[in-house]
Amino acid sequence: MTNKDQEIDQTIKHLCGDLKPVCCVNPLWRALLWILLVITYTSAVAMTIGLRDNIAEAMNREDYIFELMLAFATGISASLMTFWLSIPDCERYKKFLAIPLTLVGVQFVWMLDRLYFEGVGNIRENWLSHCWINTALHTTLPAIAVLLLVRRGATVMPCALASYAVLAVSEFGWIGMRLVCPHDNVGEAYFINFLPYVIIGIIAGIAAKKLFRW
């Protein structure tokens, strides 16, 4: 037996000595737990800030409902992908990777379409103190929760996981903003309310390997 073999044997013995009974991680249950938490939290924050004055009128608009449903579908699919990617054996879920991306692509095309036909629209002067603080309120807790839950897994795709986590948090946060912000023009709805997420996404992408190291 060579020295290297002996070292490996020593490592195995050491690991056996450290063994403790472990509970299996089910990514689907974790995803559902997080989705439940984020829906409850977003609703609670929207209620606390106050729903937009014209919510009844907005709920009768097909474009508004379409935007909310699209964001919700993207958020749910991105959440599932995030948790599925948090385990090593995620190869079987790779076929679903395209779903949230396609939905976000539809959102982007929708935004461009509105931008072409409606223009940017009026942006309020106090957007920094108003919109971004509300955005932070909507997203901080879900972001911390997803980070803690995902770090309990062992991902082999940290960058993809970080991207889907950001997408999931953004979509639910954006739904929250659409419930409280009375202005639906492209400038506010997409540039002001979505811009922070783009910045968070870039930072998360850079830090992903460190954040999800195991």
Place this chain on the structure above:
Amino acid sequence: MPIPEDDQDKVWQELAVKAQSGDTSAYHDLLKSSVPVIRRSIGRTLPNSDVIDDVVQDVLLSIHKALHTYDPERPFLPWLMAIISFRRTDFLRQHYATRGNKQVSIETVDLPDYLNSSESAVHFGDVEKALDSLPQKQKEVVELLKIKGYSTKEVSEKTGLSESAVKVTMHRALQKLKEKLA
């Protein structure tokens, strides 16, 4: 006789489930039987055989850390292969980032055996004779500077000659060697 892959996976599945419930001996068997698979899998792709065992140990540690993510309903091998592939990529990324691919261990350099090769001995015998024919000072400078690899400054300190005198002596010695070996 080797166990068929499907049967091996079932054995691993059972061992992994027992290991998750804290069975040390099952865990030992699981890790021990995984080592050849890990070694074989990474051995094909790593640039240097010296590092294979280090990566094997990394993979074993990763199995330990990620044991709770294994789904007992699923085959064990895809889970293991995902970890192996992740650690191998991690290693290669670090290896190339630190320019490890440009470094070669001195033990692994494949140098021709000049001392024992009869063909080389003929050529180097001539060089040795030519060196012996040089004046003592020139011979000393050639040995220190070209064979032992000292710098001009170090040779100057050892021989008591000035640095420029070392360079001149070396130049003259090389001229003489050139004439003798021509």
